[in-house]
Amino acid sequence: MSDDESVEAILPGPVRLARRMGEVGTWVMRDPLRLGEVADVISLAGGLPAGETLPAVEIGEAVTQVVTSRQAVTALQYSSAEGLPELRAWIADRASVDRGRPVDPGQVVVTAGGLQGLDVIARVLLDPGDLVAVEEPVFPGSLHCLEMYQPEFLAVPVDDDGMDVSALAERLAGGLRPKLVYTVATFHNPTGVTLSASRRRELADLAERFEFMVVEDEPYTALRFRGDPLHPVAAYSDNVITIGSFSKTLGPGLRAGWVVVPPAFAGAVGRAKRWSDLHTSTLLQYTLVTLLGRDGWFDAHLARLPAVYGQRCTALRDAVARYLPGVLEVNDPAGGLFVWGRVVAGLSADDLLDAAIRAGVSYVCGPQFAVHNPDPATLRMSFAGNSPQRLELAARRLADAATTVLGR
Ligand SMILES: Cc1ncc(COP(=O)(O)O)c(C=O)c1O
Structure with a gap:
């Protein structure tokens, strides 16, 4: 069952699931x-x-530091839907380096993991029947998250160089108009493949030409063990939303992630987040700020x-x-x-x-x-x-x- x-x-008789x-x-x-x-x-x-x-040890130390400091009560209180300013600034700084142009902390919303990031984006941007392009195969968690907003799906095949962007281009030329194109461009789940640099540029061009948003989900980007990092799709266009996560680097049980959205969407994403869970755990965010504020610690950890x-x-x-x-x-x-x-x-x-x-x-x-x-x-x-x-x-x-x- x-x-x-x-x-x-x-459930009582007359009540049915949506x-x-x-x-x-x-x-x-x-x-x-x-x-x-x-x-x-x-x-x-x-x-x-x-x-x-x-x-675990470092996270334990950071939590202890927060709850034994003068911030302790603040860390146990409600906080803003968009996230702690210090954490948003840290994320914006890293995103600016990745994109090669400035990202404002106002574009960052801290979420309870990357999947909640996708959920708030979908809530803000999708009406039932809207077309969403996804890679096939796809991470089912993301597919099911999107399904909650009742879109139609356009499945774009994946090969050794990631999403077959020319197949997407053909569908666009044929008249299909996705509102979102969801991609795990780097170390794709499930296939492990990475979208080539030329396809990243091509996808960004298509996003501008056909006026859709790319949703670039990046849980695995920090887990590179061979070759040079590529620029994210977001480096090539402002029509890209980034979803980030600490799940694979610090632990999925923390439920800590973020989105970087165009300034025009930031207010709506903050509202969607607020009217869902008010905000991500304040204690968690102070803990992250403490940990990430240790000079060089995070990069040494990633290394x-x-x-x-x-x-x-x-x-x-x-x-x-x-x-x-x-x-x-x-x-x-x-x-x-x-x-x-x-x-x-x-x-x-x-x-x-x-x-x-x-x-x-x-x-x-x-x-x-x-x-x-x-x-x-x-x-x-x-x-x-x-x-x-x-x-x-x-x-x-x-x-x-x-x-x-x-x-x-
Ligand atoms: C592609 C992709 N997106 C999102 C998630 C969910 O990650 P998070 O724990 O950050 O919500 C996963 C988890 O495995 C994933 O593979």
């Missing part, structure tokens, strides 16, 4: 994570950052991440190549948390999953990330949450599962 059915079962709920997907945010809780299954399913990278994720990505890729030749091929991302795989030998990812779980390893089947066109041969694996040794064991278990399924 899905959660929605259980809720309906306890129509929009019938269109919103239910399971993906929970089930892959839950698989990780089954004893002795090595989960490659979740999108969690490596626990070892989360700075430790590539070694962890790069090593794990290589370990998983090498183990797949060693134990699953002719069965599974995975791509080669330059950062983020995920590899995207394709099962060969006529298998589907779903055919393999039951046996895989019985053998003690899990992943997410590619069709779970589909918008309109599921590809049964694809799957997503996260290398983030396990040591290189566990990743090797995971590949060996998957090879055993494949042997069982293929009857070899």
Whole structure:
């Protein structure tokens, strides 16, 4: 039974869920994570950052500093919907460097994670029936968040260089007029791919020519372990909204993120945030300001991440190549948390999953990330949450599962 059915079962007779709920997907945010809780299954399913990278001690020190300082009572009070000025200024400074032109702190709204950023943007900009272009495959959390506002979706395919911007251009030339184009341009979830520099420029040009907003979701940009950083799409046009998050760098349980919006939208985004949850936790924001205010601390913290994720990505890729030749091929991302795989030998990812779980390893089947066109041969694996040794064991278990399924 899905959660929605259980809720309906306890509602009094005449009360029905809103129509929009019938269109919103239910399971993906929970089930892959839950698989990780089954004893002795090595989960490659979740999108969690490596626990070892989360700075628990420093966060503890910063919270203690706040609650034992003269700011303690202020930190426990209501604060502004848009966020603490010091935190907005810190975010605006970093965004100015990324974009190569000044971002005003008034363009920044602090949110409870990146997904709330998408939610307030959608609330402010979408009417039912508006067209939203998304990558296919797509992060289901974002798709379901957008579904709450009842848009139509235009699915744009993804290849090794990220969103196929020429396919989007063709649809625009054919008369389609999206209001928003949502992209995870850097270390895309689920595929791990990155939008090339030329496509970033092309997408920004299209946004200006066809008057849509690009929503550039950037939870993974700081997790680069190879190659040089690219300019964000936002570097090339003012028609871009940035969604940022501390989830993958400081911890998703904090629920700390932000949006950077054009000045014209900032007031409406602040209002949408205020009339949803008043503001993001004041205590959390003071804690972040304390932590991020330690000279050089955040950059030194970020500098430790590539070694962890790069090593794990290589370990998983090498183990797949060693134990699953002719069965599974995975791509080669330059950062983020995920590899995207394709099962060969006529298998589907779903055919393999039951046996895989019985053998003690899990992943997410590619069709779970589909918008309109599921590809049964694809799957997503996260290398983030396990040591290189566990990743090797995971590949060996998957090879055993494949042997069982293929009857070899
Ligand atoms: C592309 C993308 N956007 C948003 C989120 C949600 O992140 P947050 O924890 O910042 O809300 C995730 C989480 O995995 C994600 O992959």
